[in-house]
Amino acid sequence: MAYAVGVILFAAGICLSIALHEAGHMAAAKSFGMRVRRYFIGFGPTIWSTKKGHTEYGLKAVPAGGFCDIAGMTALDDYTEDEKPYLMVDRPAWQRLVVMLAGIIVNIVLGIAIIFGVAVAHGLPNTAISTLSDVPAVVGKTLCTPATAADASANDGEGECTGAGPAADSGLREGDRITAVDGSATDTFGDLQEKLDAVGSAAAASGTVTGSRTTVPATVERDGADRGIDLQVEVVEREKTDGSTTQTGAVGMQVRIPGSGELTNHYNPVTAVGGTADYSWYVVRGTAKALVDLPSRYWPVVESIFGGERSMDSPVSVVGASRAGGELVKHEQWVQFALLLANLNFFLAAFNLVPLPPMDGGHGAVIVWEKIRDWFRKRRGLAPGGPADYTKLLPVTYVVAAILLVFGATVIIADVVNPVRLF
Template sequence: MSFALGVVLFALGIGVTIALHEAGHMVAARVCGMRVRRYFIGFGPTVWSTTRGHTEYGLKAIPLGGFCDIAGMTVNDPWTEEEEPHLMINKPAWKRVFVMMAGIIVNIVLGVLIIFGVAVSFGLPSTEDKPIPATATQLLCSPVKEGDGTENDPGCTGEGPAEASGVQVGDTFLTVDGRTVEGFSDVIDAVQAAGRTAGEDGVALGDTVTVPATVERGGTDVDLNLQVQVVERGGEATGAIGVQVELPPTEMVDYNPVAAVGGTADFTWNLGKQTVDALVHLPERYWPVVQSIFGAERQMDSPVSVVGASHAGGQLVEHEQWMSFLLLLANLNFFLAVFNLVPLPPLDGGHAIVVIYEKIRDRLRRLRGLAPGGPVDYVKLMPLTYVATAVLLVFGLTVIVADVVNPLQLFP
């Protein structure tokens, strides 16, 4: 019951997010003297609508987005004589860009407000970057190549390189291959570098190379000849030893309403950087999503659709993780904001970049003694729009299918 409640609540949160995003466009357009014809949530057949003033408001059957139809948004849109004084294309460039950015601004403000509410109510996870302790908690075998997670995945058996080297559970790495270890990431870097170098020197996949290492065991330093196995990851040779460590518990910071302002700013900045990084690496995460449809394990950094996000929200409520539930909703708002900034039509950033192009072009024309070139003919942009829309559609449908057949599992 709690899982279903979480799914419904998160889906409702997504709906409110979309509605407020489009409302940002609508309000900004009216403030700038533009005519808003339609304000709809969803796509496809109309389920309900009503007209107030010059605007038709409504809901459509497929709740995967929304739109705000502004008169004269492009020179190719038809308009009536009565609408002509209120056309978007006739307004100053800054107003047109402001209207395009208004939805993004709303998402950012909404995300910040959610984080502030979490800071005051629950506290926030610390953003201090502390190294993960390099203490072995489990010793594993290392597959030579990455498997696909299906029943035909060969995987690996037996003891791993670290165990064969004499590493024991509870050992803390102090040095690896001459490098001082501050955290487990230093172990990973040293091991991968050794394997990569060995692969470049012609060492075959599955073979091992020896590197010196020192571990702390029961208060005593122990020197080891660590056997680094040359493996293939991402199509390239690297090193692996088969050591797993335990992540430290998340440190929480409590805030009063005044201190929460600074805490919210710091947490928002870090979350924003993570969101940009996730968007940059989005293309390379597409194929693992396809593999997950056919049985491969769904990765924790896998992109999700509104279906998958709602499923994740259900899991969080089921485990009474309300703070994480709200932060996930804030993260969704930041992702929508950053995603819409991508300068490709039909996204908001694509429309804004067209206006900016017009201003730069007209400035250059003035320097040449020419008149302004007028609004861009969007018909010329249709090939790019079709390609961008097709890519987004294929990506979105793929992720939705994966979210249905193999949803992301946040808890074991």
């Protein structure tokens, strides 16, 4: 039940984000005296609409987007004589650019507002956690190790186990840095994880049962001196992203987190301003990288449809994002739910900034090109060139739209048959 509620809530959050994006375009257009014909959420058949003034407002059957129909958005658009004084294409370039950027600005503001709310109400994750694979393998805390995947997911994801754990039984203590395991250097925590996976898998292959331990030599740096220890590695069962289980190795330690050393940074309403700015910039960097990497991630998504493993950082559609929202609510991860919605708004903003039609950034790029062209024309003693000839851009628009359609359909299918699993 909680999962279904989470799916519905996140889908509603997506729809609201899109609705506010399009409302940004509409509000900006109307403020400059442009005629907004239609404001709809969704695509396909209309399921409800009403008209107020010159604008028809409504909902369509497929809640996968939305649109704001502004009269004369390009020189190709048909218009009536009644609409002629209110055409967007006849407005100053700066006004048209503001209209095209308004939806993007709304998504950015909404994302920042969500992050600020989380910062004040709960605190924000220490972003160093996202790069734990690159930090030194320094023991922050020793723990017991749940033996099975079911044990690991029990107790609201905290896990269930008893005992001091292999790390503590091996003599490891807080502040120790593990520099080598079984003859291989472990410069980072990621290196340590890879080595433990290999040790655990080899032990399991040799017949060591889940819950049993194997011992390997390791080097530990303590108080500036290296010392050798016999590191106990427990063979455990863990769930993979595709839902299957695998056997791996675990020692039962929590890595020391850089900086404050806390999982969560806490703020008051004043300090939350800086915290929100820092975390927002962290999200922006991650969003930009994800957008640049998007083409290279397409084929792995295709492979996942036919049984390949779906990676945690795989692109997702509104279906996959809503499923992720359902998982987070099921496990009572409301903070992560809110931050995922903030991430979605930053991604919507970045995606729409892409300078290719039919994206908002593509239309904005045309407006900027018109101004640059007219500047050169003026230097040559020529009159402004007028609105851009969109007929020359139609092939690009069709190709980009087709690519987006195929990409979107592929990701939706993958989200149904082999979804990304957070837990």
